Amino acid sequence: MASILIIDDERAIRNVLKDILNNEGYTTVEASDGEAGLAQFSAGNFDLVLCDIKMPKVDGIEFLQKAKDINPDVPIIIISGHGNIETAVDAVKKGAFDFISKPPDLNRLLITIRNAMDKTTLVKETKVLRKKVSRIQEIIGESTPIQKIKETIEKVAATDARVLVTGENGSGKELVAKWLHEMSNRSQGPLIEVNCAAIPSELIESELFGHEKGSFTSAVKQRIGKFEQAQGGTLFLDEIGDMSLSAQAKVLRALQEGKITRVGGDKEIAVDVRVVAATNKDLIKEVEAKNFRLDLYHRLGVILIHVPSLNERREDIPLLVQHFIEEIAKEYGQTPKAIAAGAVELLKKHNWTGNIRELRNVVERLIILSGKEIQATDVKSYI
Ligand SMILES: Nc1ncnc2c1ncn2[C@@H]1O[C@H](COP(=O)(O)OP(=O)(O)OP(=O)(O)O)[C@@H](O)[C@H]1O
Ligand SMILES: [Mg+2]
Secondary structure, X not given: OOEEEEEOOOHHHHHHHHHHHHHOOOEEEEEOOHHHHHHHHHHOOOOEEEEEOOOOOOOHHHHHHHHHXXXXXXXXXXXXXXXXXXXXXXXXXOOOOEEEEOOOOHHHHHHHHHHHHHHHHHHHHHHXXXXXXXXXXXXXXXXXXXXXXXXXXXXXXXXXXOEEEEOOOOOOHHHHHHHHHHOOOOOOOOEEEXXXXXXXXXXXXXHHHEEOOOOOOOOOOOEEOHHHHOOOOEEEEEOHHHOOHHHHHHHHHHHHHOEEEOEOOOOEEXXXXXXXXXXXXXXXXXXXXXXXXXXXXXXXXXXXXXXXOHHHHHHHHHHHHHHHXXXXXXXXXXXXXXXXXXHHHHHHHOOOOOHHXXXXXXXXXXXXXXXXXXXXXXXXXXX
């Protein structure tokens, strides 16, 4: 049963509202001014508030503002007299769900209450869903290098130190970057990813820093770049080893000064962004070959995290296989398949050039193609 707080200094109004609402199956609590209303509001657990505007001590607008600070999720419906419709409109702008005028029209009141409650349920459900979707993959593995990586993430996530993540294709670099963001104080802010290898060199500047309308032929609209999009959060520069030298110079400047300028713009814009970069290249070799700036390398790699290849930590393979069997079964809505010890042994010996991504694909193939239990012979035929 939903419970409603009624705040009005006129006893007659309170009585009418109480009768109507109780009749409809709502429980009610009453307060005769804003101050008493606030006390009730902070102590109780209400689904909705009906609140008058003109009241002694704390008025309706002040109540609204304070209540929104205490719990922004509880909808507040304003009851307004003839003289203060404008104030009621203002209240809606300040966060009230809606207003109804005195004397309250029974139908309109009940419809408004129902709408407000429906909306709250929706908002709550969306929040839960969002949480579920955003839950990121756990880093599976108990090998020494994986344990060290998890420790490093815990230590450095909360700092704003720049991290350079290196490792082969599919080894889990992006996952490390996601955890660095997730465990940082910036986790409420955005995590913006740029794949530097996928963007043509002539477009990378506008991608990273944005551009003003008309700054070049195809710039028909103003564009906000990734640095600005990541404001207050983390910018993940993936495949940084593939960035052109001219873009490297601009990125270096942005990191040094904490400021960017949009292409074709003259305003400097301060950016509060934590940068995490990743590459599967050996950047030191790239520096020697003059493909990568040494100063940028030092700026990016304040903390270095190297993700070892799967071949270097084969002891994690059984855990990973079990994890993927369960995860894939869940996706398919099936019960997880069993796997014979001999099959796991073969998987442990395979040469994993595509690392964890390849392992997951192989496990998925085995689940689809094998019988009740995944056998060593299945591994031999399908790998
Ligand atoms: N330790 C791990 N435990 C569980 N899943 C993992 C682990 N490491 C990686 N994965 C999964 O493997 C896949 C590949 O990982 P990811 O994309 O992070 O690799 P990457 O190093 O960024 O690859 P690329 O070099 O191709 O960009 C992802 O689906 C990721 O969730
Ligand atoms: Mg990646």
